[in-house]
Amino acid sequence: MDFGFTKEQQMFKKEIIRFAKKEIVPRVQEFDLHKQFDFESFRKLGEFGILGLHFPEEYGGGGADVVTTVMAGEALGEAGVDGGLTLAYGAHSFLCADTIFKHGSEEQRKKYIPKLCSGEWIGCMGLTEPDAGSDVASMKSTAEKKGDKYILNGSKIFITNAPVADVSVVYAKTDPDAKHLGISAFIVEKGTPGYTCGEPLIKMGVRTSQTSEQFFSNCEIPAENLLGSEGDGFNMSLQTVEWDRSALLAPFVGVSTYMLKRCADYAKKRVQFGRSIGQFQATKRKLANIRIFGEAARSLIYRIAWCKDQGKPLNHLEAAVAKLFVGDWSMGPANDAMILHGGYGYCHEYDMERIFRDSRLAPIGGGTSDIQKMIISKLM
Amino acid sequence: MNYEYSQKEFEFFIELYQMVSAYSASHPMDTGGADCEKNIQGGVEKLGQTPYLKLGVSDVENANGLVTLMGAMEVVAAVSPSLYLTAEYSMRLLGRALAKWGDEKQKQAFLNPLISGSAIGALALCEQTVNVDNEPLAATGEKQGSTVIISGRKQFVVNGPVAKVIGVVGTCDGKPAIFLVDGDAPGLSINRTEGSFGYKGACISEMILENCRIDEDRMIRCSEKEDMVSVLRLWENQILTGASLGLMRASFESARDYAKSHKTGGKPIIAYQEIGFKLAEMLTLFQTSQMLAIRAAWTAEKQPREAFDLTLCAKVFCTESAARVSGEAMNIFGSSAYFGANPVEHAYCCARYGESFGTSTELSRIKIGDAALGIKP
Known part of the structure; x- marks a missing residue:
């Protein structure tokens, strides 16, 4: 076993985080407040190469493997990109474009994939x-x-x-x-x-x-x-499940890292009873819970991605385990992060409120947690 | 990147499972009965005939260090938690300390018997206050010529009553040291702790050292840069993480098999959604724990600077998951798990040990929180 990423992958992840923090994250709260789709950010994802990351270069893609593609999703979450945009990216690239690429004729591929990779078209x-x-x-x-x-x-x-x-x-x-x-x-x-x-x-x-x-x-x-x-x-439709259980879950893992940093920064600055709240053990406990969830979830989604890269058929039990864990167990850290921010966490001014709302989709979208339990209990 | 064990590793796990299962079937090790002590010593000898005890200490052909070790730990702990605890505290605590910091003479005299399983060792770390994570070591060694005189009081020493040699962790000249004391050394008294909640076959004791004398060459030192206690705690946390995996495997598989065979209302209870879903949650926690534990073990070997926090994350998650999974397994078994010897009941009791010992889950969370805040230990 080897859990290491290549230097190129690590550098690429840093680049995505840098790009997203500069180009996308400053717009997130405003668009969330007005419930608007951010066309400009979506187009920028295309320009940067994220929308078509795993498609062959001849179709306008980046030719990346699945692990790198999942890493990109994690990086977007880690940078602070909202769940709405990462969901839009997932539906576009994996549920629509990938299905056309995998099952479409050459003519269909040439007609749609380049436009979907660039973000000129949305799927x-x-x-x-x-x-x-x-x-x-x-x-x-x-x-x-x-x-x-x-x-x-x-x-x-x-x-x-x-x-x-x-x-x-x-x-x-x-x-x-x-x-x-x-x-x-x-x-x-x-x-x-x-x-x-x-x-x-x-x-x-x-x-x-x-x-x-x-x-x-x-x-x-x-x-x-x-x-x-x-x-x-x-x-x-079943084949999209592989992406659903890896790339579409990756932003939730990335967001946990983002929450951890934001919460730690807040806890260091916020003073109550004459000391920063980071000095209280209850605060440390919340920080620990967020970190532990992220570390636990990370291995599950990369396992699915690595297996896909190896050409192995999807292990439906492992896929359901990944979805169930990220879905059900992400609620606690999101709740902890919001509570750690107190009243501010409840207000839109601080993005913990949005992250909490975004996280609620995890146990619902792409097959509810109950569906995952049905799958697991049938396969065990 | 590679998320699978090799074929050779799988073959080793199967051989190990078959050997420990066969021995355990004829030599009970977890009942707490009179024969347990002897049976466990025999079990450790059996393990010494396999590569198991060498893992993580020296190179083993076709093995991937701590990663293979974590898989093997799960196998042994699933079959016999008490054998596991005995072997691990002997080899992976005292044995690893000898391998890492001991000199050649010490390795020859003390490490080789531990690797072969012909002797059992112990490491006495817990002080009377229990907590050595944020309080100084109280046991001390005072040099007098070529002799070191040790005094102190230790608690919860696994293997204390059966150990041929005990590594007593303390300080000498203000610096951390491990004193290698014979199990029958004058000045050392060992009081077995009776009535443990779990690990019923393992020997756990209190230990009092009153002017206990050893030769100076029986003292182990680490380098100035190293934090000996943190390293020992890391190893102990790895042991408890591995135990949790085994306890979860035993609990989950027993509960799953029971749910398939036990019928009520004319159908197996697994057919009821409440039971099926409970098992699904148990398996989710088990598989997630496996991946996290193995990644933490890999990190300890490949990226040691990042290992301390990640090992604590793995320890908290796995030990808490083991408590929950074994508790749910008890519920699935219903009344039958509550009476008489039952592997699920024993796993449930053993799982409680994991949360409290090593770096407790409470203290672990504080340390993980500190790391997030950039507070250095």
Whole structure:
């Protein structure tokens, strides 16, 4: 076993932190307050090379391995980038772009991947439905083939980036009787007749990411927009899980490092009863809890990333363990960080309040903690 | 980067498991009965026939130092916590101290028997106040010619009553030292601590040294730059971290197997979501602990400057997880775990030791907090 990172990886991580602190973090609180998507920061992520980090250079990507890509996510969190932007990045790069890259034709790759890598276009993935969350096979959206077109009907919900997306990977049933084997995936572009989005949902946290419903009403899309073959959709959606359990969790780990630094700085400066609150053991305990969570979670997500780099099939039990741990155990440190800041922690002026709200998504998004427990208990 | 043990390491773990399990089946070591002491000594000898006791002390073929050691620790602690504690406090505390700071003569005389398992050692670190992390060592050695006269009182010395040689940690001329005292040395009295909550087969004792004499060449010193007590605590914390992994493995696997076989309402209890989810949380804590413990062990070897804080993080997380996992295992077993000898009940009792001993979880958190604040020890 070897847990070391290369010097290049370590330097790259420092560069990302420096970049994010300078270009993105100063804007975070304002955009969170107004629940707005920060197009400029998103574009800068593309310019810096983060959006397309793991794609081959010939498609405008950085050619990085999975571990480095996960490290980038951790670095964004460590720099203080908000959960909304890192979620938008994850939905864009891993749920949308990666699916197109992995399952799309050469023509589809050339058409979409460079624009998604640069951030010129924003992507999203339409999978969840009002009555089909983790139970994907219950999906009701349909895609009926008519000549050289598919006619999409149905609706999606909780779709990250939908209101701002230029392109969406949408899952629908081409064979409604075949349950999960009847699910197919399609590329749907903004402006396609019959495709509309709802108003952005009002969310507790990750507010800079825009989340909404998607509606498909006799939405006609060219047959060549089918990804892979009919019936491949379920497996495609499962493959995003590898990213979901590594790169999408990485910012939560990075944020724990950010919280630790912010809390330590605050604890050194804040004086009560004639001494800095850092001198109180209760404060040290909170700092310790934040550090311990970050250290424990880190190994879990890099294990998933390393296995993916080795070409090993995803170990669903280990993936669910990573998701469950980061989801459920991140709540405590976020709470500790907020309380450590006292009244200030409850106010938007200090970003602990936002981080606490952002953290609440961890046990919900991408399969709730209960779903992870179901997976683990079935596989053990 | 590499997140997997090698095939050779896996093979070693399996051989080790088979050997310890077979021995344990015919030689009870955790019941606290009269034979435990003898059986454990036999168990340590058995371990001496494998590379186990050498790990972390000298090079072992196909092994990756402390990383392999952490995996092997889990295996032994899962089968017999008492054997584990005895072997570890002998080899990985006194043995490592001899390997790191001892001279050739001391290694020949004291280290080799520990590695071979033919002798058991002990390290007496805890003072009467227990805490040596933020209070000075009270035991002292006074030089008189080529003799050192040792006085002091130590508590909770694992292996005290069965140790052939005891490393007494104290000071001489104001500097830290380890005094190598024979188990039957005049001036040394050992009072076995009876009725321990867990580790029922291990021998734990109080120790009083009154003008106990040793030759000067039985004194171990560290370099001026080193903090001997911190290093010893780090090693002890590694031992307790490894123990936690084994206790979690034993608890989780026993509870899982029980939940699959025990039926109520016409179906195995694992089919009930409350039990299935409980096991899922237990496994999550166990696997997370494994990864953190192994990474901390790797860091101790490759990036020692970062090891102290990370080892404390691992120690707190793993020992607290072990207490929780073994407690949940007790609940899954229901009444049957509460009566009579049961590996889950013993694991539950042993898990409590991990949180309190070494650097206690409370003190560990303060130290981790200090590190975050930039406060140097």
